[in-house]
Amino acid sequence: MPEYQRIHVSYNGRLGVPVGLFVAVDHLRRAGRLSPDDEALWLTVDDWFIANLPEPPQYSDGNTAGVVTWFKPPLPAAMQRRVEVATGLLSKYGVPWSISESDDPxxxxxxxxxxxxxxxxxxxEPSPMPAGVTLGPTTGGSKQSLGTDxxxxxxxxxxxxAxxxxxxxxxxxxxxxxxxxAAFIAQCEAxxxxxxLEVGCGGGRDGVALQEAGFDYRGVDLTPEAIDICSEHGLAVTVASAADLPFEDDSFDALWTMSTLMHLDGDGFSRAVAEVGRVVRPGGLVAVGLWGSEPPRRRVDEHGRLFVRRSDSQVRQALSRIGSVETFETGQWYDDGEHYQYFTLRAT
Structure with a gap:
């Protein structure tokens, strides 16, 4: 393994060298190209690096010395996972990137x-800005205050x-x-x-049970902290949105998602359901649990969590686009009509 690695894009910055990983992702933010969810993810990851990756003192004066940083591989697992989040964002938005390796950079x-x-x-020479692209402000510290509404x-x-x-x-x-x-595991075995695949793996409680049952388990979650916790349990997990799953078509025999899709509004919910149908092979088993309501309602709680409580018929109609609903049950009914919905279906 080479002593040093630098992850960078193909265009030069003001220093006349290829722009590094973190600055390149922040260019996407400053150009307004990141979706709201991806901007939130990037700002969260950037804050983590501010707290956990020391800043070279040369940066404190605006980097008049013109230095660039190279990683010393292998990186700690938590840091490597967040590097992969950043490279994933570059790939998602069509920004080519590469890794340079050297023992003498x-x-x-x-x-x-x-x-x-x-x-x-x-x-x-610095690369010219693409036509029509302007960059918004940045800062040396946390960029949360620069995030969009x-x-x-x-x-x-x-x-x-987190x-x-x-x-x-x-x-x-x-x-x-x-x-x-337990019933899902038994049916998968039969x-x-x-x-x-588990969509919305959280802290890995269900993932541990699925893996211990002998299945080849993968999980996704929006929060890097979830990935840290799941990795400690030996689970193979990735930072990803339910509406943009990073897997090929027909990659999985089954899918389990509980209390996740209710956090997606409108088009995001439709895209997530379509993604579930895309990554599960025909005939595969899908289990979906979420909070619903009769009548439907929508709210954002004090923590910024969006809850879209759909009616039973609305969820059934959406799921019927990707498969044949086999079972449906409700539970935990409240006086205002909120209740838990649980569906299983076979993908088509």
């Missing part, structure tokens, strides 16, 4: 446990779950959830299904 003027800052031996709720949502996840991971599942999960 230039004159080292700073070093810590994770990186070195070097004076590049060769510089070129559109991403505010998503940022509060991620912040809430602090809540450890508790949720240790919280016992309800008797209904335990029964439904159908000789092998690969299972």
């Amino acid at each position: 230039g004159e080292i003027v700073y070093e810590d446990d994770f990186q070195v800052a070097v004076v590049p031996p060769v510089r070129g 559109a991403s505010a709720a998503a940022r509060r949502h991620l912040a809430y779950y 602090t809540e996840l450890a508790d949720r991971a240790n919280r016992p599942a309800s008797p209904d959830r335990q029964r439904q999960l 159908l000789e299904l092998a690969t299972i």
Whole structure:
């Protein structure tokens, strides 16, 4: 393994060298290209790096020395996962990136446990801005205050779950959830299904049960903190949105998603349902649980979490577009009509 690695894009910044990973993703934010959810995710990841990756002192004066940083592989697992979030955002928005490797990247003027800052031996000319693209403001510290109004709720949502996840991971599942999960496992075994995706894996409570039952398990969640916790349990998990799953068509035999799709509004919910249908092979088993309501209602709580409580018929109609509903049950009814909905279906 080479001693140093630098992740960068193909265009040059003001220093005349290819722009590094973090600045490149922030260029997407400053150009207004990130969706609200992706902006919220990036600002959360950026804050994590501010807290966990030391800043070279050369940056404090605006980097007049013109240094660039190179990672010292291998990185700690939590840091590597967030690097992969950043590279995933570049790929999602069509920004080519690459990894340069070297044992001698230039004159080292700073070093810590994770990186070195070097004076590049060769510089070129800064790349011109693409036509029609302007960059909004940035800052050396947290950029949360620069986030758009559109991403505010998503940022509060991620912040809430970042602090809540450890508790949720240790919280016992309800008797209904335990029964439904046991029945799902039994049906997957009876159908000789092998690969299972969980959408909204949270702290990994259900994922551990699915993996211990012998299935080839994968999970996705919006929060990097969920990925940290799940990884400690040996679960293969990825940061991703339910509305944009990073898997090929027909990748899984079964899919399990509980209390996740109710946080998606309008087009996001429709895209997530379509994504479920896309990644599960025909004949595969899908289990969907979410809070609903008769009549339907929508609200955002004090933590920024969006709840869209759809009626039973609305959810059934949406799921029928991707498969044949086999079972449906409700539970935990409240006086205002809110209740839990649980569907199983076979993908078509």
